[in-house]
Amino acid sequence: MKKIPKIVFFCFITTIFLSACNAEFQYEQTYKDQNQKTEVGNIEQQENTLLTSTKDSTDTEIIDNEEAFGGDSKFELLxxxxxxxxxxxxxxxxxxxxxxxxxxxxxxxxxxxxxGRNKWEITVVNAVLELNVPKETFIKANNGFVYTDEQIEAIYSGDQKLINKIFVNEDALLINDEIYTADWLASRTAKDYERAGISEEELIKYLDKINIIDFKEEYLPIKGVLIKTNKAKSLPISNINIKPSKLELLAPYQLEYYGLDSFIHDIVDYEKLTEWRNEFLVEYNWSRRRNIEECNIINLVKELNIKEEDFVKANKDLIYSKEQIKAIYSDNQEEINKAFANEYALLVDGEIYSIEWLMRNNKKDYENIGITKEILDNYLKKINIPQLENEFEYIGKIFR
Incomplete structure (x- = not known):
């Protein structure tokens, strides 16, 4: 992705970064003459002050967001x-x-x-339009350095679809010149996908693209939606993907736990449902976004007060088993864990220990939670598959 030097850009992501940490800060911005040093972003966090200096493009001392924050942030991906x-x-x-x-x-x-107005609306398009920046002046000042000719045409086009096409985030999904982010897809259902014109084939391609650890929280719900959709159609899971991805194998819960099924539209008011799901989107909650992992059937039922009899009736395609429905309404984490535990995770006394957890801990940690050599030997038989070869070898050495 092209790096674009921006004063307000740096302040923008800094504000998001500090707010996401529930920091209290003060924001001041001053501009001096073109050839003088400019102090930007006098941000106070508790007793510490972060002071950033930069110069304009005639004497460039660029603040790079990746250097400032150590690489791409999750906000940038979403x-x-x-x-x-x-x-x-x-x-x-x-x-x-x-x-x-x-x-x-x-x-x-x-x-x-x-x-105030949504901070995500601080964009080059809105600035140019609302501040009445002449195109010729913009082109001259840009001097071919920041924006390409194609981007400038889009900025001044007034055509949102063209803007989307030219500036789409490479980590988002572009369908019919509309943009869908990974967190939007992770909080929606197959019916929402259908309304947006997103086909199963396009979703499968997108899943291949985001099948990386950075998108673990988003990947699992989207895959979960596809699994449940095929289950409702009585299609084999292999219709989606013959082999489960590494992210699926490492997850604590099975895919039915993640993602929302389309039948919820029959039992929850659409506006109420949308408001709840939007709590998980960066687009609407730049500072206090809920973790996308909390966008699951357990929390949906509890927080939107869905009656069990309504849920059972809507579950006509048997997406959830009787045991799972009982667990969903039990308000008991141990029951939920038993009903939804990933077959490749280790369940001990109602607690789930994922492969990731097992890889991070040692023999003493295992013994402290009641994992014996016998329990581990039985578990190793389950994970003795090619995709987990390294994990099998490492965990197998714990009690040697």
Whole structure:
């Protein structure tokens, strides 16, 4: 992805980063003459101050977001557009003037304006449109350095579909020039996919793309939706993928636990359901997003007060077994674990220990929770498969 130097861009992701940590901070921004050093982002977190300095493009000292935060953040993976689309370049601020720009910026969410306009709307397109930046002036100031000709045409097109096509985040799914992020897909159902025109084939291709550890929380629910959809159609699971992915094998729960089935639309008001699911999206909750792992059938039933008799009636395709439904309504974590534990995880006294946990701990840790050599030997027989060869070998040495 192309790195784009931005003053406001840095402040934007810094604000998100600190807010996500529930930090209290103060945000100040000052601009000086073009050839003088500019202090940006005087952010106080408790008693510590993070001061960032930069210069404009005539004397460049670029703050790079990857250097500042040690690589791509999860926020960057879950935005609709590439991260260079967000924020405002210094040359635009120079065109419109500091006072006009700061007045425009003041309308957005901040520490002093928590109810302001969504911070994700601080984009180059909105800045150019709302600050009336002439195209010719923009092209001259850009000087071929930041935006390509194709991107500039999209910025000034007024065509949202073209903007989406040109600036789409490489980690999102583009269908008919509409963008769907991994967290949106992970919190939706097959019926939602169908309404959006997203085919099963396109989802399978997308799953192959995000089959990496960074997308573990999003991958499992999407795959879970596909599994349940094929189960409802009485199609074999092998119709989706012959071999389970490594992410599935390492997960604590089986895929039925992750993802939401389409029958929930029959028992939950759509507006209420959408409001609940949006709590898990970066797009709507840049500072207090709920972990996508909490977007599961257990929490849905509990938090939206779905009656058991309604659930049983809607479960006509037997997506969930009687044991699983009983566990869902038990309010007992041990029962939930027993009903939904991944066959490749280790279940001991109602607690689930995933392969990841077993790989991170030692013999003493095993013994402390009641894992004996006999229990482990039986478990090793289950995970003696090619995809888990390294894990089998490592865990097998624990009691030697």
């Amino acid at each position: 935005t609709k557009h590439e991260f260079g689309f967000y924020g405002v370049d210094m040359f635009i601020i120079n065109i419109v003037g500091k006072e006009k720009f700061e007045d425009w910026l003041s309308q957005f969410e901040s520490y002093n304006n928590p109810e």
